[in-house]
Structures are given as structure tokens and as C-alpha cells.
Amino acid sequence: RRSSRSDDGSSPRIHLNQPFVYFGQSYSQIYVNHNGHLTFTGPWRSFTPQRFPINGSRDVIAPFWTDIDNRERGQILYKEHRSGHILQQATQDVNQYFPGLNFRAVSVFVATWHEVAYFPETSTVTTFQAVLISGGRYSFVLMNYGAIDRTTHSIQIGYDTVHSAHHHSIPFYFGTDADGRVFQQRSNVNVPGRFAFRTDTGTSGPLYLINGRRSPQSDDGSSPRIHLNQPFVYFGQSYSQIYVNHNGHLTFTGPWRSSTPQCFPMQGSRDIIAPFWTDIDNRLRGRILYKEHRSGHILQQATQDVNQYFPGLNFRAVSVFVATWHKVAYYPRTSTVTTFQAVLISGGRYSFVLMNYGEIDRTTHSIQVRYKQIQYLIKCIF
Template sequence: GPLYPTSGTVSSAIDDGSSPQITLLRPFFYFGRTYNSIYVNHNGHLTFTGPLSEFTSQRFPQRIRDIIAPFWTDLDNRGNGQIYYNQYTSGTVLQQATQDINQYFPGLNFNANWVFVATWYEVAYYPTSGTRTTVQAVLISGGQYSFVLMNYGIIASTTLSIQAGYDTIGSTHYYVLPGSFTSAASGSNSNFRLGSNVNEPGRWAFRTDHGSTGCTFNGKTAGYRRQLLLQPLCYISLQSCATVIGKARILTTMH
């Protein structure tokens, strides 16, 4: 499946809680800003400058903060499930990350030197409902490049609103996974789990350094400066990539 290893430090069992401040073993470049620490928040998101307990998911673009949200909703890890986080600077996880990124973003000759994995493993929806949902955020860096993977395991059904994607200060860059804030977000037919922007169901990949992002089609990388230009195209096809050339928008379907 799409998941990276689910292991590491276990965050405390606190509803709407967060990990302590985690010092990163390598700096992480995120759309023009450099971060040396991170927080794994129990409600399905990562933040950099402080913890975030907010359990009501907010629609991107928010324009408020740098946030990576594979599954922002009201989760509760007091009953079942664990929230793990781990960092890698050597070994097979780096090899896997290097291979994945070079497949999704060819031509960069990328070499991962650091991987951070946060896993919400079989965590319940509030309040200790006994449901089991597994999602993951993977941060990858090497040289001047940085990337985020969002990986999806089994997603329990819920009527809660769910936001998946990322946002930045001022929303100069943001992305909303298709299906967010709809019934297609959860359950066995979740678009997060069945869909992909890299032709691998349950995995979504993004380049996050210096505002240059790309998506792959037919072995070539299409770059676009601002995710918000892509936004109207996200909902046209699950297997689509968008190339933005000036103000012209060209939709290219992956095969």
C-alpha cells in the first residue's frame, strides 16, 4: 500500500492535543520559509510555529498559517489508535523516498537526506467512537528540494467535515484534495484513498520548496508557480495534471 513505516515516538493520548515541539534533524523548506521544528497535531495536521488544537476543519485558503493537513477533522486518540512521528537520516526509508520522488518528479536527480513521517494510525473520530482511520504525512528533503507526501490507509465513514491539503501564510500557495468537505472524503469510497495525483491510489505528492511545484504526466514534469491557479482544475478529473503557462490553463490528462 501507500504507507511508509508506522513507528516511532507515540504522542500522548489527549483529545485535541499535540506532540511537543519536535526539533528537525534537517531544516525543511516550505514555500520560501525555512523551519527547524514542527508539531504533530492530533486532529490531523502539522504546524511549524506552535501547536494547533482546532478540531473544526477550516476551508483552504485560510491565509493564516503554514499548515500541512492530510486529514483535518475531529479525531480522538484517547480510546484506540496511536499517533506516531519519526525522523530518518539514513537507511531504507531514505532509499524509498529517493525512489518515489524521482519517479514522481523526474529530471531533478533528487537524493533524499531526511524524511519525517507522521502517522495517525487507526485513530477514532471524536468522541472515542471506536472507528479506525489511518493517514500519514511524509516530509522529504534533500539539497534545496523539499516534498510532502500524503498517504491514506483505511478511512472510516463519518459525517464530520474533513479538509485535506495544505496552506501557507497569505495563501500564496495552497492545495485542496478533491473530495474535501464532501461525502467523498471518508468511507470505503474516499477519494483520498482511491484517488491520486501521481497515479498511485492513496498517495498524493507535492513539491514544497520555494514555491515551485510540479506534477508528472507522460514522464515529464509540468511546473506551475501558484497552486491557486490550479485550483479550479482540481475537480475536473482525478487523473489530471494542470500546466499553467502565463494566464493560459491547459489540462493534461495522465495515462
């Protein structure tokens, strides 16, 4: 179907027969906005790209966000495919770029900006696509680039979510005097002119879903005692409680205020998991969140991750505790922004810790990133 000819316009509301899962949110509608982006809850006229992360109130997929005018040149087309060779092509592409998932596409939504012009340069010609692929519990976005004309407009390419819990910006493309040949040569999947991202639960990047109960805002503080419905076995010790300490570490027997990292091994009296032990202050910026998951897609994601990283165990997660330090600041530099996670995974006789890192700001602070058992260093992560 062809969208109307209008500057800064949008398609009407498009019903999706197969809902598209976008970082935990399931959408049955979508809007193809003329200025090179897709939104889900309503049309969006914005022609001035902003750098991701926006920290805004909408989910956005932006294959080529810039000032586009299709009134005199080009077509903006969209279609949801539920059968035929497009599904076969999408299935093949996803299994090539993301091996091991045994993926099968059941829906492919294709939005194409075909030979459109930049405003007000009506002689320019630019072609690109966003391809949204759904199948089972997985969803993916492909961004494809044909002939891209030169422009002095700023361009933003990537994706962003509500409050920027998940975001990705393709380097280089936000700026001026963009050379279209670069778009046709670059890729993250070794296919020139194509970028591919997994978008169902955030595994296009390393972070698990960011949600849960929020720890109080306090410098050198801690969460209250958190009861674990599934005890976590940590080098022979079984713990039914945990504390998320604001300065980037977890402890089990009580909160810990320490803001000055020490080198492991400490030969100390506590068990510690330290995804990013440094001096953090969440009073003015950021959130510290925690949640124990006992069902749903987070357990599926953890099961898949563990079996990929530790093959041969035939592992199945029964509990996943996620602690997220989301866009927190270093003390006393309140303008800094840093995001990281500790993910504690339990199942049967096995337990695992993942440490995930998003955007990490520069700092002159010392940082300790490891874990320690009482009086014995088991393993260094970095």
C-alpha cells in the same frame, strides 16, 4: 516516538535535524497535531476544518484535518529518518513522481495517525500519514492513506501557507459523509491512496514565490517606473525599465491605464506582455507585487524550468523579474478573487516569459492573454 493520548492535543515541539523548506521558509521544528495537521511555529488544537485557502497567519500541512480522538484508540507516531531504507524509498518515490530532478533524500520525517478514532465515535478506525522529504534545494510532501472509516465530519486535505500565498485543496474531501474507500482509490501520482506535492518554492503549483514591493492601491493604476538591473531583451529591443500595470499587463516605455482589452494583433505603438488583461481593481482587495531576483533559489527554479520547456539550450538564468497580481478583484465586483503572474527570465542571449495562473474567478469581462510586439503578433499563448 508516540504522542500523548489527548483529545485535541499535539506533540511537543519536535526538533528537525534537517530543516524543512516550505515555500521559501526554512523550519527546524514541527508539531504533529492530533486533529490531522502539522504546523511549524506552535501547536494548533483546531478540530473544525476550514476550507483552503484560509488567508491565515500559519503554514499548515493537513493530510486529514478533522475531529480525531486518540484517548481510547490508536497511536500518533512521528520520527525523522536520516539514514537507511526509508531514505532509499523516498529517493525512489520522488524521482518517479518528479522525473528529471536527480533527487536524493537526506531527511524523511514521517508522522502517522495509526488506527485513530473520530470524536466521539470511538469504534471507528482510520490510518493516514504525512511524509516530509528533504534533499538539496528540494522538499516534498507525501500524503498516504490506509483504512479510512466513514464519517459525517467535514474533512480538509491539502496544504496552506501564511496569507495563502500557496495552497492546495484536494477536491471532494471537504464535506460530510465521506466514504473512506475514495481515499484509498484516488491519487495525483497514479499510486492509489497517495498524493505527492513539491513544496520548496511553490512549484507544486505553477506560481513562483509571491513577494516583493507592493504597487499602490488604485483603480486603473500602475507601478512607478521599475529599473531592471539586468536589461530584458524583448524581440530585439533591450529594456532597462518596466511598468506593472494594474489591469493585468506589462509595458516598457511608460505606464498604461487601459482596462478594456483589445484583440491582438493591435498594430499599435507599444510592446506589451499581457498575462491577464482585463478590468481589475486592487483598491479594496488583493496585492500587486513585483521583484527582480538576481540570486538564490528563484534563479535555480527558473533555470530548471526553462531547460525543461526548451531543451538543448543549456540555459542559466541570471535575472528573474516576477510580477504577481495576488487575489485581486475585478471591477466593480470586489468579492472576486484572482491570482496570476508574469515571470520574465533573462540569461545570456536568451529571454523568456512565463505566465502562471492560480485561482481565477469567473467574470463576464473580456480578457486578453497574450503578448505583442510593436506592429507584429509573435505568438499566441492561449
